[in-house]
Amino acid sequence: MYASSYTKAGLYRSLMCGVAIATLMPAAWAQTESDSDAVTEIEEVYVTARKKQELIVEVPMNIAAVGAEEISKRNLINKEDVYRSIAGAAAPGVGDISGRGQLILRGLSGGNDATPNTTSTFTDGIPLNFSDLYDVERVEVLRGPQGTLYGSNAIGGTVRIITKKPDLSEMSVGGSILFKTEHHRPGTEVRGYGMINVPIMEDKLALRVSGSSGSKAGKIINVYNDHNGEEEEKFIRAQLMWAPSDTTRVNLSYVNQDFYDSTYQAVDVSTPSYYYEAILTANPDAPYGYDVAFDFPNCPTGASRPECKSGGNIMGDYNPEFAVWNLVDNYTEYNMDVFGLTVDKDNLIDGIDMSYAGSYRDFTTSGRQGGWSRFDANDMFRTWILDQDAYDRWTHEIRFQSNSEGPLEWTVGAFYDEIDYAPSDSWQWQYHASDNKSRAIAAYLWGDYWGLGDPTQIGIDMYGDPTKNYNATRFETNLKELALFGEASYTFDLGDSGKLEITGGLRYYDLKDKIHTEVSGIWVGAEPSVTRTDDGENGTRKKVSVNWMPNQEFAVFGIYSEGYRQGGNNGPTAPNDCANDENIDSYVDRYSSDKIKNYELGMKGFLFERKFQFSSAVYQIDWTDVQTSVYMPSCGFSYTANAASARSRGLEFESTTSLTDTLKFLANFSYTDSKMTSDVEALGAKDGDDMTMVPKYNFYAALDKELEIWGREGSVRIDVSGYGKYKSHFNVKDEDISPAYQIVNLSGGIQVNEYARISLHVNNIFDKKAVRYARSRSRSDWSGNTLSEFYIDERTVALRLDFNF
Template sequence: MKALTYRLLPGVALAALCGPFSAHASAAKSELAAEATEAEGQDGTQDTDPSRAQEIIVTAQRRSQSLQDVPVTVTVFGAEEIQDARIQQIGDVVTRTPGLAFDAYPATQPRLFIRGIGSSDRGAAGDPSTAVFLDEIYLGRPAAIAFDAFDVERIEVLKGPQGTLFGRNVVGGAINVITRRPELAGFDAGAEFTYGNFDRIEGAGYLNVPFANNTGAVRLSGAYRSHDGYTFNPYLGRSIDDQDTLSGRLQISGEPSDSFRFHLTVDGTRDRMTGPANHTLELDGSDPLSNFYTSNFDPDVTYGSTVGYQDRDTFGVRAEIQKDLGFGTLTFLGSYREVDYSSRYDLDGGNPDPTSPGYNDINIAGGDDETAELSSQELRLSSLPGSKLNWVVGFYHYSQTVERTNEMTLDAPVIAPFTITEIFDNVATLDSIAFFGDASIPITDKLSVFGGVRWTRDDKRSHVWNTRSLIPVRAEEFFDVTAEGSFDAVTWRAGVEFSPAPDHMLYASVSRGFKSGGFQDTPANADEAARPFLPETATQYEIGQKSSFWDRRIVWNNTLFYVDYTDLQTSQLVGGQFVVSNAGQARVQGYETQLVARPVDGLSLSASYAYTDAKFVDFVEGGTDYSGNRLSRAPEHKLTLSPSYTYRMASGVEITAAADYLYTSKIFDDNSNQPPELRGPSEYVDARLIIDGIADHWSLSIWAKNLTDERARTWQGTNLGANFGAFSPPRTYGATLRWQY
């Protein structure tokens, strides 16, 4: 029974891998044509020529720069595209960015992968390989990645190790969400309302009010989003996979003097969802337990014995204070966040055949409960805007306390004559400090060098026990273990950028990232609970080119990269249990290109392509050699195409028609690279028609996502004689009416 228990618990519940959602658009358009900030022309006036790609201002290097001048691979979504393309949550960002994927089972605990590198470990003593930052604040838990992208200025996706400039050291990459800050210049307001199929109802609005003679301002933003379930359950007589989300953000900014600024933020999100809707897919004929299941490949119907729920509440406060000292700017950035999360779900998805011996007689269920407190403080000194020599030095501190419970239940008389319940409780703490410095030094008008260094130390403590499990095994099978570990590293980056002519830039860089070790979330025994897995390190070599042609009517960027990973942390079912292992070595190499062309006024053609070759070089686990296998969740090819055309009427009304196409090649859901945990290629099409300038303040958007009703698998895992999985959302459509002051 022990073998059966560990084979199911927690292996089945956590063998959930990523897949595309139904919202897709061109990352090329995101990166090169999104209007993050309409920069001024060289003559000091605003550049509003519609035939040109708008200049995009980003802060990928902790200072404002044109995207075309940044020697880093960055994908950017600007405020206008976030609004028009209905980018609302992290999943919408993932599906629109080549090289980016995520494991979202369940959807309220997303785990991100950039260029094949990420972690599906949700353990209290683990860390993500790819991080999300909200206004520079690190969201250290998967359940903490809860925000609404309404009233957001831009979203930046940085690819590769981020070892010097950003708060927490990450190896895969970073997603930076930058909200719209209060505007001191004047009053502003806006609102929108959406209605769509599945009884979708959404409302959002913002209000900006200046005070103290325009030296301060308050900005209030909020959004409510709901829809009925995408999947019907005949067994329960109701639909599941619905949504009910409420989020809000209050900001206060002030500039009492030319040299002093402050910014305070309070935000929160409340999620209530049912599901997920799971299915029994392929049967394992070599396992006699497969006789108790019936396959269900209908993505619109599930037969689970419970509705399930995914409840999430997040709350955060943020404070930023800046003081110009004459030679530099001193910045303090502090934050505190809370996460309260709980989920329960039917893993097997039920049995649709009443004649099956396992009909209504198998219930494999799981769930998680988690509360977390996250806090950070950063003090940095940086060069003044416009300085010829750009530099930053600083100190960073991050602390985290997580209380987490993983529960799995097998209630199946046809398999076992008793109910098996396995519960792992874990309390983990993290205390991290870092010192960092980075600089960009001009050598000539055309040549610059850049580099930085960072020292990080993480102290972790894990207390894990399974004494609440209800399993008829020997008492010595239970354990209660406390373990501690410290992990430190020096990371760095170095590079050169060269501009042979205006509108053309070449760069080459080497960067090193680090992710600390940790402890197993659901260890099989006391020894495994006490033994940490090792830190992982990544060294990336990248060369790139960014160019604009024909007075910015064509923008074309290209990147070649090679990443060498040592002790890569990877999650794998080993001996019937789900554990984090260290692959001796892995490597990722590839090519990415982004092109935006505006051949005639009103017409925009965008394309983006990513080739990713991610493989294990040296990885043997449980007697199996995975060397040469592809990393899971790393599609080899990802292509996006986004044509759009805008017709400007004499009355001032603008009509824009746009479509987005996304192709993703096959994805392995397991390091073994064996079926059935293999997802075939997928194709998605979105479209929208936008009428702007109605009565000066109004616009109307008629939109559709997943027009072809593609139902790709979003995760799957094989155990107990069957492959269980879920599907992406169906075709959705609706209309959004907007008003702006």
């Protein structure tokens, strides 16, 4: 039985009121102790959200910031670990090339794809999606469209990673070692971190080098071959800081990151009613020595696909709840080199500062997609795809800012971004097994049964290789963006009523994209299919904000802001076997940038003699020309189209209360109502449908206690986070819904001496088994369909040692 809309609304109001009461009661407690020294004031937080250092209360937007001390104490390994404590943050945790989920803010997901790219990430001022938080000074999460200062793909918000910079005066050495175990995961995850800072010329030149390396075994087993895989990751970052004068700072940086993953992230919970089985009869006159016929045995009722295909015999000692059955295993690997340069010059001209941030990166990746043995071969023979890709990318941003003490402040700048993908005749190859039994089945299934041709003969005729049956070649792909931007603020002195700041911003962008690709083989037809486009677009995005500060500790703000995700080209062209797909009619060669209009009101500041800090906002976002990934079930390909419109409304609230001089209480909460406002047949979406991958609510609450143990400083923290249910797909099935869940974590640490700290972290202490993402690949119940579930981590125990000299 489902609750009525009135009952649901009442539930959400009650929940919000409960959070408010739970927050204000500790605040009131703090107020009663204000006359004593028992309660310390909450420290001010500085951020650089507007590309200049400001107190967080002075910035007219809803910002969450996590500093270095909290990163260490909470054992936040990657930036994605931060998201679970952020009000309004959803991160399903699937689809990213590194196996981590993208951040979705304010309900902006937009379709049936788990990678909407609606939030941008900047690391040290350059657009770089870097996750490892070791040797990081601060993480800032800016909610809402950031189109004027941060450009494309910042429609939901922007994440800013600020690393620790070289210290020009003191040498230091630091490091961490982490041991981590998880229920049902074999072995122990081990990670090591290190840092060294060396002044080369005192107060003039210094070098800082940091890095990490870690690996862990896969948790999910392929019961076909007893494979569970491994994830390995390492990075090194070097920064050379030169300060020739008090007003000039030059930082040259280099980052290398390696990643390899052969694990399975999702459990196959499919319960097919039948499966394909090939009956082979030896015949020397047949093309590959066998006649082929198909049988369709039934699976036992309720049996999962791994149980069905393995005859009920799950190999090894693994829990059958963590199992898949694949003829070919997957893997992904990539390597990235990034060279960065930042230059900051104070008073380039009297009253004007100049900053430059530029980067060059070289990125290469490869991988194997083994799941096509199921989708293209119905598990009767092995077929797989090998991917290879590489690109170079240049980014430049220069900006000039006023530094005077007057009421007028301004920023102007220019941004350039160019991505050049490497030509490759091995962008994608599909292979099939070379033994005669597999060739006979492939020829019968793809040739006689589906009428596509004999893949072995196609491989010989087209590629001179009987194991290849499909190829995607890239001749050229080049993407460019040029943008000019500016913001200006004027502050009015209102006397006893405080001050009022009015800000206006504008960004002009010009996009160019060029693509030339070719696909050929069994899915295409007798002649290769060529895609060649050379197009682009331009436009402007605006922002206006008003910020009233009646005093230095409180602010009320209003914002109108716009954002966009840059358009691009679909390519390669959909193969011939997609020609009759029900969703092919929406295909276009190029899709355009979508448009975001955000209306927002907020309050933030300190209360109760700075014992209580809060930040809050309510918003409405109108989203048009929404870029959505349209899947074609008959052929397994997808394309992007401007296929929808949507609206998102919500509220966000975050707070910290100082209860005593050693005890803090944190309470964060959000409510999000994100809905489609159009019918989109290709998505299976209807006007009024809830958006995918967006829970109606999320919350986070924590108690943080500083204490003394055996005369040494220590701390303990307990926190709970929770999410409402959400779906992964329009035209929703039960298997597409991730139920609501809550998890509780406990951390504690002690300063062993002035150089070392040891800490213990237990996450999900009640060993909650919850689904963070669930999806049925097909809307039908055919035997090759996959019902996948991605789980949150079960109970994990981590022991961490940090040291600094």
